[in-house]
Amino acid sequence: MPHAIEAEGLEREYKGGLKAVDGIDLAVEPGEVYGFLGPNGAGKTTTVRMLVTLLRPTGGVARVAGFDVAREPHEVRRRIGVALQEAALDQLMTGRELMELQATLHGIPAHEVRGRADDLIRRVGLSEAKDRRVQTYSGGMRRRLDLAMALIHRPEVLFLDEPTTGLDPVSRLTLWEEVRRLRDEGTTVFLTTQYLEEADQLADRVAIISSGKIVAEGTPAALKAQVGVPHLDVTFVERDGEPVDFDRAHEVLTNFGDHRPATEGCHVSIALSGGARDVAAVVRALDDAGLTVASLELVQPTLDDVFVEKTGRHLEGADEAAAATPAATADGSPESDAASRAVSAT
Amino acid sequence: MRGHSQGGLLTVSLALARRALRNSFRRPQFLAPLVIFPSMFLAVNVGGLEQATRLPGFDSGGDGMLDFQLAAAITQSILLGGVGAGIAVGLEIQLGFFDRLVAAPIPRTAIVIGRMGATAGLSALQVTWFIAVGLIFGAEIDGGIGGLLVIYLIGITAGIGFGAIGQALALAAKDPSIVQGIFPIVFVILFVSSAFFPRGLLDPPASWVAEYNPLSYIAEGMRNPIIDAVDMTKVLEGLAAAAGTSAVFIGLALLALRGRLREA
Numbered sequence: 001m002p003h004a005i006e007a008e009g010l011e012r013e014y015k016g017g018l019k020a021v022d023g024i025d026l027a028v029e030p031g032e033v034y035g036f037l038g039p040n041g042a043g044k045t046t047t048v049r050m051l052v053t054l055l056r057p058t059g060g061v062a063r064v065a066g067f068d069v070a071r072e073p074h075e076v077r078r079r080i081g082v083a084l085q086e087a088a089l090d091q092l093m094t095g096r097e098l099m100e101l102q103a104t105l106h107g108i109p110a111h112e113v114r115g116r117a118d119d120l121i122r123r124v125g126l127s128e129a130k131d132r133r134v135q136t137y138s139g140g141m142r143r144r145l146d147l148a149m150a151l152i153h154r155p156e157v158l159f160l161d162e163p164t165t166g167l168d169p170v171s172r173l174t175l176w177e178e179v180r181r182l183r184d185e186g187t188t189v190f191l192t193t194q195y196l197e198e199a200d201q202l203a204d205r206v207a208i209i210s211s212g213k214i215v216a217e218g219t220p221a222a223l224k225a226q227v228g229v230p231h232l233d234v235t236f237v238e239r240d241g242e243p244v245d246f247d248r249a250h251e252v253l254t255n256f257g258d259h260r261p262a263t264e265g266c267h268v269s270i271a272l273s274g275g276a277r278d279v280a281a282v283v284r285a286l287d288d289a290g291l292t293v294a295s296l297e298l299v300q301p302t303l304d305d306v307f308v309e310k311t312g313r314h315l316e317g318a319d320e321a322a323a324a325t326p327a328a329t330a331d332g333s334p335e336s337d338a339a340s341r342a343v344s345a346t
Numbered sequence: 347m348r349g350h351s352q353g354g355l356l357t358v359s360l361a362l363a364r365r366a367l368r369n370s371f372r373r374p375q376f377l378a379p380l381v382i383f384p385s386m387f388l389a390v391n392v393g394g395l396e397q398a399t400r401l402p403g404f405d406s407g408g409d410g411m412l413d414f415q416l417a418a419a420i421t422q423s424i425l426l427g428g429v430g431a432g433i434a435v436g437l438e439i440q441l442g443f444f445d446r447l448v449a450a451p452i453p454r455t456a457i458v459i460g461r462m463g464a465t466a467g468l469s470a471l472q473v474t475w476f477i478a479v480g481l482i483f484g485a486e487i488d489g490g491i492g493g494l495l496v497i498y499l500i501g502i503t504a505g506i507g508f509g510a511i512g513q514a515l516a517l518a519a520k521d522p523s524i525v526q527g528i529f530p531i532v533f534v535i536l537f538v539s540s541a542f543f544p545r546g547l548l549d550p551p552a553s554w555v556a557e558y559n560p561l562s563y564i565a566e567g568m569r570n571p572i573i574d575a576v577d578m579t580k581v582l583e584g585l586a587a588a589a590g591t592s593a594v595f596i597g598l599a600l601l602a603l604r605g606r607l608r609e610a
Contacts, residue, residue: 084442088443
């Protein structure tokens with residue numbers, strides 16, 4: 001089966017020699033959610049604009065749904081859905097009017113237009129607002145409408161360019177749920193984001209782009225595994241007035257890590273060679289050794305750590321994203337990178 | 347099942363025309379000048395220049411200044427409609443809606459044709475407004491029903507052309523404020539035509555410019571059935587000027603669209 005999206009040496013050079021995208025290779029499988037993670041100005045939007053035929057590549061080739069974006073753009077357009085960064089919606093139109101216009105642009109027969117539009121409007125939770133002009137919508141409502149419009153013709157490949165940038169956590173969660181649902185339905189989703197959690201939560205595979213080049217690619221877990229194992233930070237307290245026996249603590253913890261634990265005050269940190277599954281054994285071993293633990297914190301490597309290792313700098317907005325991200329997802333799936341720095345008391 | 351369909355030229359053009367026309371009415375700040383300015387000019391000219399119709403060489407067909415100035419008001423109004431169309435296209439480019447159209451599987455020409463359809467519809471309404479105002483205040487259409495149809499035909503054809511000027515500018519400039527900047531020029535071009543005053547009473551160089559200004563023929567083509575029985579020469583000259591303007595600027599608008607798409 002051909003790739004849903006593939007690119008070889010894709011380039012976009014602007015006048016003056018600036019290469020916004022500098023020879024990237026992509027191979028996105030059908031039905032995959034592919035996260036394209038990078039800071040502002042890294043080349044994410046330029047890449048998307050080339051893949052959706054809005055911008056002509058200046059080098060390399062790209063195929064979407066089996067068609068060349070430069071030579072067969074019309075075939076590509078028939079098979080893709082696009083929700084661009086700024087939710088380019090006509091503010092003077094109502095949600096329903098926009099849905100119906102989009103359906104007409106995609107050649108959906110008139111007798112199907114109303115039904116499809118209503119179904120999608122319901123699906124994204126805008127039934128109450130469908131007859132209001134878009135200028136009265138909140139940012140989250142606009143993004144949801146934009147997503148619904150991108151789905152009206154049931155595209156094979158959906159491009160979402162920073163769909164949650166600037167949204168509040170609740171609106172972000174709603175969009176995440178919709179992306180998961182699309183994945184379950186078999187739609188290929190190419191999702192650009194500058195938020196670590198978004199890529200971690202939604203993407204089957206992630207490419208990290210910096211200065212127009214892909215610096216890392218793989219599943220979020222594999223990428224994080226590349227930069228190391230999780231750390232366990234243990235905080236000890238005295239028991240019955242007896243001082244903490246740090247030598248004993250080191251002795252116990254060394255059994256679970258490849259290196260000697262680091263001590264700072266009453267905190268001891270160890271890189272868990274066995275990963276998170278060793279936490280329970282560590283707790284039991286410390287207890288058996290008569291050590292009292294005040295708290296344990298399992299610190300997972302993040303995609304930001306991957307970005308730092310590959311580029312030597314942090315992703316912009318990583319902290320902001322972490323702060324804005326809810327601690328748990330609505331469907332109860334594992335917590336995100338930021339949330340994984342959770343503290344569990346003993 | 348995945349859909350691989352696409353919109354046809356006629357269907358998409360009509361949908362885009364309907365949208366653009368509907369939006370014109372939802373943007374009263376753009377619509378009002380199309381009616382208010384020309385109506386004010388009409389009122390001022392009719393109220394203050396009635397004596398001018400008695401000047402030797404002022405051919406008003408024996409009718410008053412209102413009858414003479416109606417075609418000028420229509421021409422001015424549809425010219426402003428063209429500026430409005432350009433501003434709307436510029437805004438679509440600036441706000442990203444144009445990208446939505448370009449990313450859709452539609453014939454590219456539908457983007458220009460759809461907007462032209464809206465300008466045509468708006469022009470018909472503008473002609474209706476001024477004819478109604480004229481009839482209410484005592485004007486008569488000497489050319490009868492046939493004459494009325496001629497006014498609509500020339501007005502709508504010219505409206506499409508003026509809309510194409512706005513589109514060409516917007517597609518080339520990508521900036522609504524640049525299109526808005528041509529607003530004063532519209533007035534200058536209209537004043538160096540015979541829209542407000544007969545060509546024979548203009549002094550050089552205005553008379554020379556008016557001789558070659560298509561607006562002169564468009565205004566005269568619409569004026570003829572109002573002040574007189576239909577004179578085919580004047581009507582055909584007006585229609586040719588309107589059609590020629592339209593053809594040239596539709597071509598330029600399509601070229602500008604092509605350039606804009608190639609730029610990407």
